[in-house]
Amino acid sequence: LGRDLKVPIIVQREPSLSGYVNSKTLFVAISYSGDTSETLTAFRGAESRHASLVGVGTGGKLASLCERFRAPFLRVGSSIAPRAALSQLIVALAAVLESYNLVRSTYGDIAEAGRELAKLRSRIGSGIPVERNPAKRLASEILGHFLVVYSLQRMSSVARRFKNQLAENCKQVAKFDLLPESCHNEIEAWKTYPSHSLPLILRDTEESTFERSSIEAFRYTISRQTKARPIMFRLAMKGRLSRLVGPIFFLDYVSVYLALLMRINPTPTESIAKYKALLKAN
Incomplete structure (x- = not known):
């Protein structure tokens, strides 16, 4: 939707508002x-x-x-x-x-995304065996690792969502950061990252020449500094909305399959419930 908007759209995650919020907001x-x-x-x-x-x-x-x-x-x-x-x-x-x-x-975009997600589900659903299920194979590949997820800014909602799904479904801490920003700072830290850390780079199907070069240079540099080979993840989807919700849908499945491999029930979120109870009591 961002390309169609003629005004800024900002995600507000904090209770305090910025000074620009007014009667025209x-x-x-x-x-x-x-x-x-x-x-x-x-x-x-x-x-x-x-x-x-x-x-x-x-x-x-x-x-x-x-x-x-x-x-x-x-x-x-x-x-x-x-x-x-x-x-x-x-x-x-x-x-x-x-x-x-x-x-x-947005009816056309939403309808197209729905059709593409239905096709995707037929490839990654629970009834599809591991050898033909890319989501199950990815879950197996990241099992036992501390995942560090990287993406371009426009794919950051996918990276954040996956990090959060790993926390809620797998009860596992992960982190995410942005490219090319991490090329100017965090890239240096991969010399001393814990050995079980695993970088996963979320790719877009439409990348500029600079973006591709930046990502590949980042991948090459950190792969020479860590024993873990970075995972490059890209999901081919047609529509603009599908390019976001498709990877989210796929990685949601990955998080559930990973939880099952870890013998963890992905449904309950007991710590979140305890936090909310304490917050309400105070």
Whole structure:
């Protein structure tokens, strides 16, 4: 959607707002549960600055605030976990931007992505054996490693999502960073990275000559400094939306298969529940 927008779109992850949020700002609060504390705090702050408000979620306090502030609330369906509702949240955000005439119709992109994801699922689903399942093979390849994920800025949502899925599904810490930024700093640290560290570089199907050269130089340099050979991951998808949601979908499967290889139940998130309980108590 970024290419179609004529105004900046910024992801707000903190409760405190930047000074530019004002009456000309469209503030879209997205919280699956509707009770994410930092989202609610930022939403109240945006209302105090007279921003245009929209809420997206399953209900909770966010829905109540939208009713109180007379702001529209887009309700998404319940899922087994917040991380499983990503597709609904993407569609809801697209609908909001369309309703404010900020982007063209996204129906074609969403429909195309749906068709491509269905084809992808037929290749990586649980019933497909390891020898014909690239997601299962990748899970086996990264088993036992500390994963360091790199991507270009436009693919950073995929890298962040994979890092988070490894944490929630596999209960495993990973990290991600950006290229070519890491070529100017973190590349030096691979001389002393722990031996079980494994770099995974997320590639885009459309890269400039400079981007390709930068990534290859980074891969070559760190491969000479670590015993682990960097994994280059690229998933061929056609549409602009598919180029993001396709790799996310694929790597979601990888995280679940990795959890199963580790004999971990990927569903419960007990530490997150404990954190929220402590936060609420305080």
